[in-house]
Amino acid sequence: KNEVEQSPQNLTAQEGEFITINCSYSVGISALHWLQQHPGGGIVSLFMLSSGKKKHGRLIATINIQEKHSSLHITASHPRDSAVYICASSGSRLTFGEGTQLTVNP
Amino acid sequence: EPEVTQTPSHQVTQMGQEVILRCVPISNHLYFYWYRQILGQKVEFLVSFYNNEISEKSEIFDDQFSVERPDGSNFTLKIRSTKLEDSAMYFCGDAAELNYGYTFGSGTRLTVV
Numbered sequence: 001k002n003e004v005e006q007s008p009q010n011l012t013a014q015e016g017e018f019i020t021i022n023c024s025y026s027v028g029i030s031a032l033h034w035l036q037q038h039p040g041g042g043i044v045s046l047f048m049l050s051s052g053k054k055k056h057g058r059l060i061a062t063i064n065i066q067e068k069h070s071s072l073h074i075t076a077s078h079p080r081d082s083a084v085y086i087c088a089s090s091g092s093r094l095t096f097g098e099g100t101q102l103t104v105n106p
Numbered sequence: 107e108p109e110v111t112q113t114p115s116h117q118v119t120q121m122g123q124e125v126i127l128r129c130v131p132i133s134n135h136l137y138f139y140w141y142r143q144i145l146g147q148k149v150e151f152l153v154s155f156y157n158n159e160i161s162e163k164s165e166i167f168d169d170q171f172s173v174e175r176p177d178g179s180n181f182t183l184k185i186r187s188t189k190l191e192d193s194a195m196y197f198c199g200d201a202a203e204l205n206y207g208y209t210f211g212s213g214t215r216l217t218v219v
Contacts, residue, residue, distance in 0.1 A: 030205045041195050042212040043149075086149070090205055092162050093139070096149040 002027045004089050006097035013104050019074040021100045023087035024067075031090040032070045034061050036083045037099065046072075048090070077104045108132040112198050112211035119218055122187050127214045129181040129198030135209070138181045139199040140173065142166075143213075149197070155181065156204075188218045 003026040013019055023032065034046040047054050047061040049070070054061050058077075063070040074081055082103050088094040111130040119125050131138055140152040153163045153173055160173065170192075172184045181200075185192055198211040 033208065035210075040212070041143075041215065043197060043199075043210040045208050045210065048207045088149075092204070093151040093154055093164075094141070094149075094199075094208070095151070096141075098148050 002029065002089055002091070002095045004087060004095050004097040006087055006100050008100060009098065010101045011103070013077050013102070015078055015104055015106050017077050017104075019077050019081075019102065019104075021072045021085050021087075021102070023070045023072070023097055025070075025089045025095075026068065028065075028068075029089040029091060032063050033088045033090055033094060034070075034072050035086040035088060037086060038083050043086070046085075074102075079104045079106050108209070110198055110200055110209050110211040112196075112214050114214060115212065116215045117217070119188055119216070121190060121218050124184065124186050125188055125216060127183045127185075127196050127198075127216070129183075129211055130179060131181055131198070131200040132202075132209060133179070135200040135202050137161075137201040137204060137206075138175070139201075139208075140183045141197045141199060142194040143197070144191075144194045152183070152196075185216075188216075190218050192216060193218045 007022050031050040033048050036044045058075045060073040084099040086099040088096045113128045138155040143149045151164045153167045154161045195213045197213045199208045
């Protein structure tokens with residue numbers, strides 16, 4: 001059974017700081033997703049990656065298949081980045097981590 | 107940008123009643139999913155649907171639950187005889203292909219009283 005673990009659970013940062021959220025999973029997967037959940041509850045897909053690195057604006061996601069580990073980085077963080085960030089492993093279904101509550105203060 | 111539409115956004119129902127949650131997936135997507143998130147917990151898989159039939163379901167998805175695609179566009183989740191512990195946010199998701207990127211709806215918050 002695949003387990004997905006995220007750290008930290010909660011993260012508070014000052015505007016402009018570089019942020020890293022980590023995700024590890026226990027078994028081989030086809031892809032790893034990073035998702036964003038806002039206070040209203042809706043989920044937005046940020047990245048899906050199976051190797052290497054992807055970048056979109058100030059967000060960067062990396063994955064190390066051998067170590068079963070992925071990271072989400074946010075450069076020059078802004079208060080509007082405040083949300084819950086969730087990683088999820090992909091097979092025939094998504095297996096979700098607990099999420100990281102990020103708060104960026106001005 | 108194409109989106110997945112879920113209705114209603116909120117539903118309050120009496121324990122024991124039946125509810126139907128509706129989803130309109132993106133038109134050319136083939137794989138459909140229901141997930142739920144109980145308040146304060148992680149998102150959990152309920153069921154996946156492909157080619158007009160269930161392709162996989164979790165242990166949560168028992169006889170109380172059913173899914174169908176009644177008219178080729180809507181994708182529904184029916185919960186019969188709701189229980190207090192069914193209170194959760196229910197998300198519909200879809201994908202163009204297996205192991206492709208997902209698009210999620212904005213969710214239906216179900217409260218059973």
